[in-house]
Amino acid sequence: xxxxxxxxxxxxxxxxxxxxxxxxxxxxxxxxxxxxxxxxxxxxxxxxxxxxxxxxxxxxxxxx
Amino acid sequence: xxxxxxxxxxxxxxxxxxxxxxxxxxxxxxxxxxxxxxxxxxxxxxxxxxxxxxxxxxxxxxxxxxxxxxxxxxxxxxxxxxxxxxxxxxxxxxxxxxxxxxxxxxxxxxxxxxxxxxxxxxxxxxxxxxxxxxxxxxxxxxxxxxxxxxxxxxxxxxxxxxxxxxxxxxxxxxxxxxxxxxxxxxxxxxxxxxxxxxxxxxxxxxxxxxxxxxxxxxxxxxxxxxxxxxxxxxxxxxxxxxxxxxxxxxxxxxxxxxxxxxxxxxxxxxxxxxxxxxxxxxxxxxxxxxxxxxxxxxxxxxxxxxxxxxxx
Numbered sequence: 333x334x335x336x337x338x339x340x341x342x343x344x345x346x347x348x349x350x351x352x353x354x355x356x357x358x359x360x361x362x363x364x365x366x367x368x369x370x371x372x373x374x375x376x377x378x379x380x381x382x383x384x385x386x387x388x389x390x391x392x393x394x395x396x
Numbered sequence: 397x398x399x400x401x402x403x404x405x406x407x408x409x410x411x412x413x414x415x416x417x418x419x420x421x422x423x424x425x426x427x428x429x430x431x432x433x434x435x436x437x438x439x440x441x442x443x444x445x446x447x448x449x450x451x452x453x454x455x456x457x458x459x460x461x462x463x464x465x466x467x468x469x470x471x472x473x474x475x476x477x478x479x480x481x482x483x484x485x486x487x488x489x490x491x492x493x494x495x496x497x498x499x500x501x502x503x504x505x506x507x508x509x510x511x512x513x514x515x516x517x518x519x520x521x522x523x524x525x526x527x528x529x530x531x532x533x534x535x536x537x538x539x540x541x542x543x544x545x546x547x548x549x550x551x552x553x554x555x556x557x558x559x560x561x562x563x564x565x566x567x568x569x570x571x572x573x574x575x576x577x578x579x580x581x582x583x584x585x586x587x588x589x590x591x592x593x594x595x596x597x598x599x600x601x602x603x604x605x606x607x608x609x610x611x612x613x614x615x616x617x618x619x620x621x622x623x624x625x626x627x628x629x630x631x632x633x634x635x636x637x638x639x640x641x642x643x644x645x646x647x648x649x650x651x652x653x654x655x656x657x658x659x660x661x662x663x664x665x666x667x668x669x670x671x672x673x674x675x676x677x678x679x680x681x682x683x684x685x686x687x688x689x690x691x692x693x694x695x696x697x698x699x700x701x702x703x704x705x706x707x708x
Contacts, residue, residue, distance in 0.1 A: 376427060390629075392614055
């Protein structure tokens, strides 16, 4: 599966079913600071990603 | 019929309908679809406004509008609540500090949003206010960026709000911002600031400030905008790295993850202190700046002190 990181870098991960929170944990990203979309749709952290899913991690905090 | 691949591992449906969830919220634990998330955020904001009497009939609300996510959400929500209030109007005010490779893009985003919502939009710059942009003012003193910018932004916003005939200034501070401020003021030992109530009347000296999103978490705001294709993908302010807030944000965010409710508890503590604190014994009485005449707590207001130190 394809993971798009907050800085737009792309990382590939195996397609085995895994929860979004596990992905964030593996990447060392605190879930409080991001929202995550799966194939363009926003999903909660207990959603599961698998196969060819495209996961995008969006950082939510920036100085205003 | 059950799908071969579940939509989610935790919950396949919104707690209130059959739609797929977009967010999981706690206290109480629930999964919300896009429609229920939008309804909940707008309802909670309306309740904050109503409960604290933040908006009154005939108010003209100046919305501090950077074009970032918090102020975008604030403007969208206020514009939707507007028909439920008697003779209330909105004006969006954007402050252009003059930050290269950052502010131009956010101003374009701000113009697009106000145009889409049909809201009057005013832009005011540091160059108009003090004769120089922030980048020029900060040469050799970059570590002071957030305090210099904060003082001038408040002044620019206040001047523009006065000019627009505003009776209230609404800012997009969210629950996370509020919790961070409590901790920052505590870490600095700044009790007067800790107990200051910004939506108090201030005896007519200042335009009262209101924070309608103070009960909404930053993540909820981001999700609220994302599901409506309104999330602004904008660059980060280049001076953010100098901010104490950045360290506090990271620390609190980690605490909230491990101990849900930490941020709400911090705000609860602040409200308890506010309730029992004798403000007259903590804060300096309000005076007038001897240079510009603006209300302040010392001999000079912060803007005039800053002008002196910058030689402006």
